[in-house]
Amino acid sequence: MTASMQELAAQLPEGVLVTDEATTEAYRFDSASSCPAGRPLGVVRPTTTEQVQAVLRWATRHRVPVVPQGARTGLSGAANAVDGALLLSLVRMDRILAVDEVDQVAVVQPGVVNADLSRAVADVGLFYPPDPSSWEMSTIGGNLATNAGGLCCVKYGVTADFVRGLEVVLADGEVVRTGRRTAKGVAGYDLTRLVVGSEGTLGVITEATLALRPAPEPALTMAAVFDRTTDAMTAVTRIMASGLRPSLMEFLDRASLRAIQAYRDMGLPVDAEAMLITQSDRGPLAASDVAAMGAICAEFGAAEVAVAEDAAESAMLLQARRLVGPAVEELGVTLVDDVAVPRARLVDLLLGMEKITADTGVLVVCPGHIGDGNMHPTVVFERGNEGAAARAQEAFDAIMRLALDLGGTITGEHGVGVLKRAWLREELGETSYGLQRQIKEVFDPLGILNPGKVL
Amino acid sequence: MTASMQELAAQLPEGVLVTDEATTEAYRFDSASSCPAGRPLGVVRPTTTEQVQAVLRWATRHRVPVVPQGARTGLSGAANAVDGALLLSLVRMDRILAVDEVDQVAVVQPGVVNADLSRAVADVGLFYPPDPSSWEMSTIGGNLATNAGGLCCVKYGVTADFVRGLEVVLADGEVVRTGRRTAKGVAGYDLTRLVVGSEGTLGVITEATLALRPAPEPALTMAAVFDRTTDAMTAVTRIMASGLRPSLMEFLDRASLRAIQAYRDMGLPVDAEAMLITQSDRGPLAASDVAAMGAICAEFGAAEVAVAEDAAESAMLLQARRLVGPAVEELGVTLVDDVAVPRARLVDLLLGMEKITADTGVLVVCPGHIGDGNMHPTVVFERGNEGAAARAQEAFDAIMRLALDLGGTITGEHGVGVLKRAWLREELGETSYGLQRQIKEVFDPLGILNPGKVL
Numbered sequence: 001m002t003a004s005m006q007e008l009a010a011q012l013p014e015g016v017l018v019t020d021e022a023t024t025e026a027y028r029f030d031s032a033s034s035c036p037a038g039r040p041l042g043v044v045r046p047t048t049t050e051q052v053q054a055v056l057r058w059a060t061r062h063r064v065p066v067v068p069q070g071a072r073t074g075l076s077g078a079a080n081a082v083d084g085a086l087l088l089s090l091v092r093m094d095r096i097l098a099v100d101e102v103d104q105v106a107v108v109q110p111g112v113v114n115a116d117l118s119r120a121v122a123d124v125g126l127f128y129p130p131d132p133s134s135w136e137m138s139t140i141g142g143n144l145a146t147n148a149g150g151l152c153c154v155k156y157g158v159t160a161d162f163v164r165g166l167e168v169v170l171a172d173g174e175v176v177r178t179g180r181r182t183a184k185g186v187a188g189y190d191l192t193r194l195v196v197g198s199e200g201t202l203g204v205i206t207e208a209t210l211a212l213r214p215a216p217e218p219a220l221t222m223a224a225v226f227d228r229t230t231d232a233m234t235a236v237t238r239i240m241a242s243g244l245r246p247s248l249m250e251f252l253d254r255a256s257l258r259a260i261q262a263y264r265d266m267g268l269p270v271d272a273e274a275m276l277i278t279q280s281d282r283g284p285l286a287a288s289d290v291a292a293m294g295a296i297c298a299e300f301g302a303a304e305v306a307v308a309e310d311a312a313e314s315a316m317l318l319q320a321r322r323l324v325g326p327a328v329e330e331l332g333v334t335l336v337d338d339v340a341v342p343r344a345r346l347v348d349l350l351l352g353m354e355k356i357t358a359d360t361g362v363l364v365v366c367p368g369h370i371g372d373g374n375m376h377p378t379v380v381f382e383r384g385n386e387g388a389a390a391r392a393q394e395a396f397d398a399i400m401r402l403a404l405d406l407g408g409t410i411t412g413e414h415g416v417g418v419l420k421r422a423w424l425r426e427e428l429g430e431t432s433y434g435l436q437r438q439i440k441e442v443f444d445p446l447g448i449l450n451p452g453k454v455l
Numbered sequence: 456m457t458a459s460m461q462e463l464a465a466q467l468p469e470g471v472l473v474t475d476e477a478t479t480e481a482y483r484f485d486s487a488s489s490c491p492a493g494r495p496l497g498v499v500r501p502t503t504t505e506q507v508q509a510v511l512r513w514a515t516r517h518r519v520p521v522v523p524q525g526a527r528t529g530l531s532g533a534a535n536a537v538d539g540a541l542l543l544s545l546v547r548m549d550r551i552l553a554v555d556e557v558d559q560v561a562v563v564q565p566g567v568v569n570a571d572l573s574r575a576v577a578d579v580g581l582f583y584p585p586d587p588s589s590w591e592m593s594t595i596g597g598n599l600a601t602n603a604g605g606l607c608c609v610k611y612g613v614t615a616d617f618v619r620g621l622e623v624v625l626a627d628g629e630v631v632r633t634g635r636r637t638a639k640g641v642a643g644y645d646l647t648r649l650v651v652g653s654e655g656t657l658g659v660i661t662e663a664t665l666a667l668r669p670a671p672e673p674a675l676t677m678a679a680v681f682d683r684t685t686d687a688m689t690a691v692t693r694i695m696a697s698g699l700r701p702s703l704m705e706f707l708d709r710a711s712l713r714a715i716q717a718y719r720d721m722g723l724p725v726d727a728e729a730m731l732i733t734q735s736d737r738g739p740l741a742a743s744d745v746a747a748m749g750a751i752c753a754e755f756g757a758a759e760v761a762v763a764e765d766a767a768e769s770a771m772l773l774q775a776r777r778l779v780g781p782a783v784e785e786l787g788v789t790l791v792d793d794v795a796v797p798r799a800r801l802v803d804l805l806l807g808m809e810k811i812t813a814d815t816g817v818l819v820v821c822p823g824h825i826g827d828g829n830m831h832p833t834v835v836f837e838r839g840n841e842g843a844a845a846r847a848q849e850a851f852d853a854i855m856r857l858a859l860d861l862g863g864t865i866t867g868e869h870g871v872g873v874l875k876r877a878w879l880r881e882e883l884g885e886t887s888y889g890l891q892r893q894i895k896e897v898f899d900p901l902g903i904l905n906p907g908k909v910l
Binding site for chain 1: 556558608615631644651669696826
């Protein structure tokens with residue numbers, strides 16, 4: 001251990017700093033399989049804000065890069081190691097500090113797993129909506145850092161919509177509290193929303209005050225099977241324009257249906273071109289809601305419309321949707337895209353992707369949170385085949401170009417990380433990019449916080 | 456006209472720049488009656504983004520302060536003139552550029568009046584929730600600049616929650632587009648939320664993409680009359696903890712009831728200590744919702760609970776609530792406070808204010824958006840009485856101190872402006888204040904954008 005690392009170790013309780021090869025290696029990557037990662041100095045797993053402060057004071061003194069990490073389930077390489085960095089894992093700061101039913105807030109440490117919080121608040125009749133696919137593993141801190149989305153967003157919004165205030169340790173080790181506990185507040189600039197989604201490049205979140213809602217009624221589920229994908233997309237636009245408010249609206253294309261069915265027999269219609277899954281959670285109104293959604297699907301060409309008879313059948317459909325990630329991983333190396341377009345442009349996105357697939361000859365599997373226009377076209381290629389990898393990258397880039405041309409974004413919920421860093425400037429334009437770089441310098445003048453990510 | 460003003464006039468169409476005394480005087484103040492205003496150079500009322508750019512390029516060149524203005528209905532002096540400034544009124548940029556039913560967004564210029572937008576989207580079955588009391592007059596640009604609240608917030612959130620993206624002219628005349636049109640997007644830092652609520656100190660909003668929702672069902676209204684204010688506050692906390700989701704939850708204290716009744720006979724119970732007005736807009740569920748809210752009020756000591764029989768009776772109750780502003784103005788000079796506290800601390804806020812009232816001997820009228828813990832204790836004093844004015848200021852400051860001590864904020868929705876500038880640092884703390892000052896310098900290095908406001 002170098003002298004500077006010994007200095008750090010001396011400031012932390014036994015076991016917080018780990019430098020052995022096996023542990024360090026285990027923390028090098030998040031879940032973006034194709035993104036590069038550097039060689040870190042070690043891993044710190046603090047249990048208090050004061051320890052995080054000590055780490056950042058030390059990092060500032062020695063100009064050592066720090067990479068904040070949650071459960072490393074991210075898909076853009078934002079939590080990947082960089083050379084010579086200290087990995088700062090927040091997973092041991094995992095306490096739910098308060099759940100308040102009157103103010104409908106929870107105060108949590110960053111290492112709390114999303115599902116643990118969701119269950120804890122459900123126990124008192126409350127609801128924390130953000131539900132990224134990783135929710136059984138991912139931490140609130142990681143969800144905040146990436147402004148994670150999920151299946152609920154179409155009705156309830158994203159992680160940022162449920163954040164009232166933060167405790168953040170800055171690059172120099174100072175602590176700042178942003179936002180508030182109250183339902184409303186407009187004192188000064190919104191630093192909370194600036195830090196949320198900044199992927200660990202502006203500060204380290206050590207506590208969050210989250211807004212909760214009363215628990216909704218159990219949802220009813222509808223599934224519609226289409227012979228033509230364009231019909232499914234038209235149905236989506238008609239459902240959304242109808243005034244119905246689905247609490248979930250997911251899409252699986254044929255390749256997704258086949259991948260899931262090959263991974264586990266869920267009885268999915270593998271010859272269909274597309275399947276829509278929608279829900280309503282409006283209690284006594286849910287049955288008429290899903291019937292109305294089904295009627296729209298039938299009107300616009302669905303070959304089959306089925307309403308789940310009970311909670312078990314609903315859960316099965318959702319489980320199928322949630323399996324698409326691991327199912328597609330079985331097919332080869334994946335480049336998971338995360339574009340979002342205005343809903344009215346979904347058909348154009350689809351037609352454009354068909355052309356890209358034809359031009360590059362790659363396999364694209366395309367599930368998506370279609371109610372939000374947020375799709376995950378996933379380019380799959382054979383491991384170790386360099387030509388295939390190059391064509392995959394070409395298709396991946398072409399899909400982002402297409403999304404921007406359609407008035408969309410390169411990332412709806414996964415973030416920029418290292419995966420899309422080269423594309424960020426393209427989306428933002430020079431003026432916005434310049435402002436963002438200057439904001440980064442305000443928060444992190446030495447550039448030690450997660451360098452090489454986002455900007 | 457000075458040479459530099461002639462230079463500006465030459466760059467703008469006839470009539471955009473006005474320097475006559477009467478017009479200039481008419482634009483000097485917003486609606487914070489007690490805040491000072493300086494002597495401006497003139498008023499520009501541009502009709503295009505290009506004209507706003509020309510104004511800011513000129514202002515940068517000549518180091519002239521610029522004060523952006525909407526309808527000047529604000530209550531914190533944020534739109535008040537400063538000496539030697541150009542007043543930049545956006546009211547003539549008043550076009551609704553698009554309303555999209557599939558994407559549920561509206562694209563508007565900043566001068567669109569809130570009520571005009573609300574009605575335009577209602578015509579196609581959509582809903583723009585933010586409804587500050589000034590909604591019949593105030594502009595979307597002003598609502599965005601102050602992150603305006605309103606009566607709907609308890610269920611639907613504030614202005615910021617309905618902003619997807621902005622076009623902003625920066626201090627140097629450059630245009631930047633922030634955010635997006637899509638439902639989700641996480642590319643880069645959230646500049647949209649940074650500009651919203653910044654009260655014209657970071658840039659001039661020239662276009663906004665706003666999120667809409669399907670129109671809710673017409674609301675049912677309940678009113679409960681209490682002999683003891685603490686009972687009303689307990690009922691609020693029980694209703695909110697019950698899982699009910701009122702779409703409105705307003706409070707009027709005895710002084711408010713009497714002021715309104717003196718202003719216009721609305722048949723209000725002037726001997727009651729407090730009245731709660733709540734709504735539910737859940738269609739077929741609304742009747743049981745308001746009945747449940749009423750039952751809670753009765754359980755916690757309401758002397759009378761009434762459910763409005765029809766829309767006219769509901770509208771009457773809401774109208775009474777909306778009259779409190781003008782009614783209180785009749786009583787004397789007002790200092791309108793805007794504190795928010797956690798709901799569980801409302802009783803402590805009330806008891807603390809009673810002590811402040813007793814200590815200072817001032818009249819405090821206290822209506823509020825109680826479901827959000829956001830109260831408007833309004834200190835009233837006699838015009839021209841300096842001793843009374845000093846005691847009023849003392850009470851006003853003591854209320855802010857109290858809100859902070861209770862874990863609340865000095866401003867729930869009215870903003871900082873000049874009215875609360877001296878208090879902002881107290882709420883934010885030095886570290887946050889310092890970051891915000893540096894962010895201001897990134898956007899406005901010469902300090903020409905609404906100087907002397909907020910920070």
